[in-house]
Amino acid sequence: MMTVRTRFAPSPTGFLHIGGARTALYSWLYARRHHGSFILRIEDTDLERSTPEAVQAILEGLSWLGIDHDEGPFYQTKRLDRYRAVIDQLLEQGDAYRCYCAKERLEKLRADQTENNIKPRYDGRCREGGHQKDAQAPFVIRFRNPHEGLVEFDDLVRGKISTQNSELDDLVIMRSDGMPTYNLSVVVDDWDMQITHVIRGDDHINNTPRQINILNALDAPLPKYAHIPMILGEDGKRLSKRLGAASVLNYREEGYLPEALLNYFVRLGWSNGDQEIFSIKEMTDYFDMAHISKSPAAINPQKLQWLNQHYLKTLNPEKIIDLLKHQFELIGINNIDKSILAELISAQSERCKTLKEMVEKSQFIFKDFEEYDADAAAKNFAHESIVVLQSLYNSFETLENWTKEALHQIVLDYAEHNNVKLGKVAQPLRVALSGCSVSPPIDMTLHMMGKEKVLNRIKRAIQYIEAR
């Protein structure tokens, strides 16, 4: 049986966005599923728009997601000789020809065709030769597409797709500057790299028949094709900068985990029955073409957040400690003890969707807050609270073993001995510690904050209440 070889072939004209990442994931999963190879290829023949920064961003994005390649990255600009050789071969065979048509003429042609409501296409003026003005004149090379018959292929996700050759025109395969065009270079690369399964966005469906014709002219084997649907923004429209077309690396900054993103992407256009949660292992075990959906999918940030929280809650804390530490450093909080970070994760993961949110909701533990939340203070800082706070202060001050259990007991005991509900004790204390009415369980908060800060904040709260 033939070994599966898939590829991801981005053009480095921007960062790795959601659509590209999902295409890469599907291609990668398919290769992994079949114990094949995944090849990375950079399609940089557009000299104007390609940048090394973009290459870097794409590589970093893939690596962050954990999508590793077995071969490459190959750069098309390093394979120009090869494309030239293939073009020469096509020329020699008579499957390609030089075209001297001026851009102006072609533009006019297109304009006329559009006006007459016919599909714009090259009219084949140079197809039979004889229009060459002089040998020095600039020219492009066009592929001589068959006029007759139809091209048919069996798409792994869409089924049979067929196109009449009469719908296709003679496409440019080499620009006047000598650079090959996309349709030529993909064909040559996929052929040379022995790609067995071309998995790409469905915006390429219309290119496929042209590429098949070139492959046939070259007497090259045809790969199988799988065209996956586009990803839409939340609004159901094309992805825009604001709604999700951002780099996947932005998600890292926003405190998302690669596990969550991968899980989200894999379910966006593919399914395995009712299963929602997938480990990498499960993805690579179950991924198949048969269950890729045909219609485009809109992104749903809430579901991504839900998944992110799921992984925040269930992943081994060891895996997220460093990421959390990094997020704290971004807002200038350094040197948090590792054991405290671990405790923080267990306390906050069930109330935060992202690492960034976790940091925002936890910073009060390490850094003094500016002022009390007005509502929280009004509601929980009654004058009687002073007694409560003072009593707790005394207990905490004399506590030697600053353990969660001991702290819990102190709060509990106070409520019990004074015959008040726990809420009447915990809430004023919570506001004193955090400045607002929301925090992790009071014993954990006390423990993570540490004795010194706890005492200071209670003192501060008492003074605040007295001053009112």
Add this chain to the structure above:
RNA sequence: GCUCCCUUCGUCUAGUGGUUAGGACGUCGCCCUCUCACGGCGCAAACAGGGGUUCGAGUCCCCUAGGGAGCACCA
């Protein structure tokens, strides 16, 4: 405009001729509770429309509508 493609709850989807059309996110309600959450339980919510084929259609065929992509010396 032409060609190709797509169409199940708000969203992601299950479904391959016989289902009370299932799950998940989100929403809403209830329970749990020291706050916020987590968790548990529950409600509402969909086969784009119209024709066929068939004993029977979300599933097959046709038409209409809506959406998308392509029609470059971009990829």
